[in-house]
Amino acid sequence: MGWESIELPDAEIALDRAWLPEPEADALFQALLDTVPWQVHRIRLFGREVDSPRLSCWIGDPDASYRYSGRRYEPHPWPPALEPVRERLSVACGAGFNGVLANLYRDGRDAMGWHRDDERDLGPQPVIASLSLGAARRFLLKKTSGVRTPHRPRAGSEKKSGRPPDAALELGHGSLLVMRGATQCNYRHALPRTRKPVGPRINLTFRQVLN
Numbered sequence: 489m490g491w492e493s494i495e496l497p498d499a500e501i502a503l504d505r506a507w508l509p510e511p512e513a514d515a516l517f518q519a520l521l522d523t524v525p526w527q528v529h530r531i532r533l534f535g536r537e538v539d540s541p542r543l544s545c546w547i548g549d550p551d552a553s554y555r556y557s558g559r560r561y562e563p564h565p566w567p568p569a570l571e572p573v574r575e576r577l578s579v580a581c582g583a584g585f586n587g588v589l590a591n592l593y594r595d596g597r598d599a600m601g602w603h604r605d606d607e608r609d610l611g612p613q614p615v616i617a618s619l620s621l622g623a624a625r626r627f628l629l630k631k632t633s634g635v636r637t638p639h640r641p642r643a644g645s646e647k648k649s650g651r652p653p654d655a656a657l658e659l660g661h662g663s664l665l666v667m668r669g670a671t672q673c674n675y676r677h678a679l680p681r682t683r684k685p686v687g688p689r690i691n692l693t694f695r696q697v698l699n
């Protein structure tokens with residue numbers, strides 16, 4: 489197995505479908521399910537603030553607070569089960585991470601709309617390392633049509649748009665997706681709902697917040 493390059497123009501995306509060995513992935517999934525203080529985050533949708541359709545928690549170093557969708561989240565301390573993973577990720581990606589956005593998709597109705605991980609606090613070319621655990625779900629990427637005003641917050645980010653996605657990746661248990669370079673500038677991504685019966689999934693997007 490190992491790294492597979494996802495060939496998309498003006499992006500740098502790599503996927504390792506079996507980055508975390510299964511027994512470790514099982515243990516991490518259960519530990520996070522049990523110990524993370526899962527919360528409903530509020531997001532902006534068509535100018536309104538609504539509950540996001542998933543549970544989330546911002547985890548990080550004490551000084552790594554994170555602003556997105558018009559809100560500021562103070563970090564929850566690293567759960568012991570995540571510390572070694574963070575170390576290994578840093579080595580695998582050649583980049584440091586001081587925080588991770590944890591998302592719990594309880595079933596196929598939970599989802600994430602189209603957006604970019606382009607918050608000002610992440611800097612212009614962030615390395616985003618996305619580790620998936622539990623049920624496999626489809627992750628979509630779509631090239632943006634032009635340059636957008638830099639550092640605009642996620643307002644309206646969950647909008648639908650007609651064009652088909654440029655890539656659809658199945659993110660399974662223990663898979664690691666790394667996006668870097670100009671990826672966030674040129675692509676949006678989403679995790680759509682599904683009608684298939686699917687169990688819970690946890691996704692961890694490791695980030696380096698500059699402050």
Ligand SMILES: O=C(O)CCC(=O)C(=O)O
Nearest residue numbers: 589600605627679691693
């Ligand atoms: O759940 C996923 O795979 C995507 C999560 C994501 O895009 C994010 O947390 O910004």
Ligand SMILES: [Fe+2]
Nearest residue numbers: 603604605677
């Ligand atoms: Fe994202």
